[in-house]
Amino acid sequence: MTIFLILLIVALLGVSVWQLSKIYKFTLGGDSDTSEIANDKDNQTQGKLMLAFVIFLYGLMAYCFISYNSYFLPETASEHGKGYDMLMKISVVLIMFVQICTQFLLHFFAYKYRGKKDQKALFFADSHTLELIWTGIPIITLAGLIIYGLYTWVDIMHIDEEEDAMVVELYAYQFAWRARYAGADNELGKANVRFIEGVNTLGVDESDNYGQDDIITNELHLPVNKKVIFKLRSQDVLHSAYMPFFRAQMNVVPGMITEFAYTPIKTTEEMRQTDFMLEKVETINNVRRENSQKLIAKGEEALEPYEFDYYLLCNKICGASHYNMQMKIVVESEEDFNNWLAEQKTFRQVVSK
Amino acid sequence: MSADHGHHKDTFITKYIFSEDHHMISKQYLITGLLMGIIGIGMSLLFRMQLAWPEQSFQVFEVLLGKWAPEGVMDPNVYLALVTIHGTIMVFFVLTAGLSGTFSNLLIPLQIGARDMASGFMNMVSYWLFFLSSIIMVFSLFIEAGPAAAGWTIYPPLSALPQAMPGSGLGMTLWLVAMAIFIASSLLGSLNYVVTVINLRTKGMSMTRLPLTIWAFFVTAVIGVISFPVLLSAALLLIMDRSFGTSFYLSDIFIQGEVLHNQGGSPVLFEHLFWFLGHPEVYIVLLPALGITSEIIATNARKPIFGYRAMVGSIIAIAFLSTIVWGHHMFVSGMNPFLGSVFTFTTLLIAIPSAVKSFNYITTLWKGNLQFNPGMLFSIGLVSTFITGGLTGIILGDSTLDINVHDTYFVVAHFHLVMGISALYGLFAGVYHWFPKMYGKMMNKNLGYVHFWVTAVGAYGVFFPMHFVGMAGLPRRYYTYTNFPYFDDLADTQVLITVFALITAAAQLVFLYNFIYSIFYGKKAEQNPWKSNTLEWTTPVEHIHGNWPAELPTVQRWAYDYSKTKENGEYVIEGQDYTPQTTPVQEGEEELTH
Incomplete structure (x- = not known):
């Protein structure tokens, strides 16, 4: 029924537009121009609208930057993220500067040179100087950005295996994540999907000694200020381990092991206490309270208040529940981390049961 | 080609359906592209509604999606299918075929001064392959398990394994078949555009006098010819992985409680x-x-x-x-x-x-x-x-x-x-x-x-x-x-x-x-409503097969002599601020070298 009504409304709208255009034609009277080619009056109106449009565009940009300011991610929680954030800031400022200037010129010229009957256009086909200027400026600016970007890139992507770093495997399957810690020997046991059987859900090779002390968990705990090297392994399809608060992302590819490394620098607790996060969580909880009231009115359960936690989410389409493939990340002091790890079962304990 | 080109008798079928005339083919591309556009944009509205009001019930979902939207709530698999088909349709069927197909066909012969495309037959085949591929793509929306849903980039293994998602079954097969036909269509079209621009330019239409539209269509066709075959081979290898047990893209996979034999891809x-x-x-x-x-x-x-x-x-x-x-x-x-x-x-x-x-x-x-x-x-x-x-x-x-x-x-x-x-x-x-x-x-x-x-x-x-x-x-x-x-x-x-x-x-x-x-x-319409310089506006308002009733025009200048003046400050042609490409260089006019 609703669909029928919608169709009816659309049809009626169509008819009314048609009628309006007819009425419009009549009101123009006999002497008006019906050639469907822009005349001076059109040029006047459209030219002014161009100017109005650039004002709208500035307004929209200003609105977005002000009212969506809290959408930007909080200060980075990883060491390399500082370089990342700086590069991002520089790029955004630069882009917005160019955006504001060029959009102004485009729409202002459109307004200023709107057609008039006796206006003559300037025959201006070429200028080497101008071309040189606007080829040269982008070249110089981009050279700067490329060099800065690549410098940061190499810094982030270079993984030194010799360093005193903790090795953790992130294991992805439809639709969840597991973490595998290397244990006391800091060496992951061999693994392959062909070893998957019963409780050995990650396919760790039981005959490999390095694997005996491996620890498999549902949550990712990390000690603060210690470098972690992630080894990523997928069981079935492509996934992507996306950890936005750490400015980290790497695809998880079946058939190969990919890597990413970073050093967390803020514990979960520290992040919760930042001004940004306090405000953000309050906003979110206001939204949740409103939604809860609606739910209660419908006789459903209220939403729980939100408390911030780092998370890892899947960012490569992987099937129906892709949207809910996540894992909690906890960054804590080394002491807390060691206590937590000690409580977890090793691989040997799991399989020998 | 002679001026009486195409004076054979057209039946309804050869004129409107299996037409070899670039002008008609261009319109066929446009209409097909617009119809596909309606489907593609319509889909985006459905999944935008799901994003704005997550998991809410809409009657429009129930009507359009049927069993994929039980009680009007969209199913996650359908969401992914909509996103996938929206992307595919918009990128390939609307903005490649609908845009390039329409305007390359319309403008290349008209703006370079040719009677038609180099091969009218190939052009016709190109359109009908595109039509066939559109039909298959639309048809895939109506099958039991739903259309392809692995994203328009169809990354394997998700797209290769029917166990991974319902859309990777028959829906993906149809997607691949439709795209293979689409690529064939696009290649035939592109080759035709390239050959036409190189060979059929009228007298005086040097490459440096080509309107920028033609330059753009020409270069587009060249990159199409270079890159589309690679997608075809990617699709063929994927078809083999899906149907013949090869391992180009697959290795070490455990899915639905089962290890697959594939290794090394x-x-x-x-x-x-x-x-x-x-x-x-x-x-x-x-x-x-x-x-x-x-x-x-x-x-x-x-x-x-x-x-x-x-x-x-x-x-x-x-x-x-x-x-x-x-x-x-x-x-x-x-x-x-x-x-x-x-x-x-x-x-x-x-x-x-x-x-x-x-x-x-x-x-x-x-x-x-x-x-x-x-x-x-x-x-x-x-x-x-x-x-x-x-x-x-x-x-x-x-x-x-x-x-x-x-x-x-x-x-x-x-x-x-x-x-x-x-x-x-x-x-x-x-x-x-x-x-x-x-x-x-x-x-x-x-x-x-x-x-x-x-x-x-x-x-x-x-x-x-x-x-x-x-x-x-x-x-x-x-x-x-x-x-x-x-x-x-x-x-x-x-x-x-x-x-x-x-x-x-x-x-x-x-x-x-x-x-x-x-x-x-x-x-x-008048013959030249926008007072434009290019050749297409020298043809009759009512299109005729062969474009120009008499001889082909001769080009004397580039396409952009708008508001050009002579030394005495008057427009090159008195009283009009444009100088069509067929106008010879006038006395007292500075000639530009382009």
């Missing part, structure tokens, strides 16, 4: 092959739109396009660079980080010719006498969205910055502005501008103005806020974001975006109405 190989087409594809979509814009802006500014040679140079530079930047889609794919550095370098280089083009457009407006016909508005709109969308490419093309915005809504916002909306504007600009040439009628300008302004406001309303949603780290292709309370405060913005999307889509109905109404009841 890599999905990364597929990504390389896919993006070797996938990235040039962006320019296959965009370059024709830029060519159309160049022509329309110059005509309506009553000024020569600024920096013709730089414009040609940047088209060629963009085309060349576009074939060596595909890796920027794969910065976090697990490929060697050193490759990432190389691709960052080549990718950011593309910003240079793009900046040159933008500045040249702006300079063309400067001190012009701008005639705001609807085509002109859409062309200016294109420059605006091309700049906005292009600039965010500087963030995404930088391997470092890509790490944290990769596959988020930031990417969605970026490419919709720079290639989606820009190319659509190019399509609309072309339709408004060449409608008189296609149908001999004029479109209603006031409806055109309404269409433009609502679309312009709506498109920015949809995609500008979307960047910020992406900056928050919200991944694309998520059925709902409600499982992450951190995204709860995005809810209002999601609604805002969807409302803008619905309004913008409604504005397209105005266009459709105007288009159909004008075909039948539009005001009859």
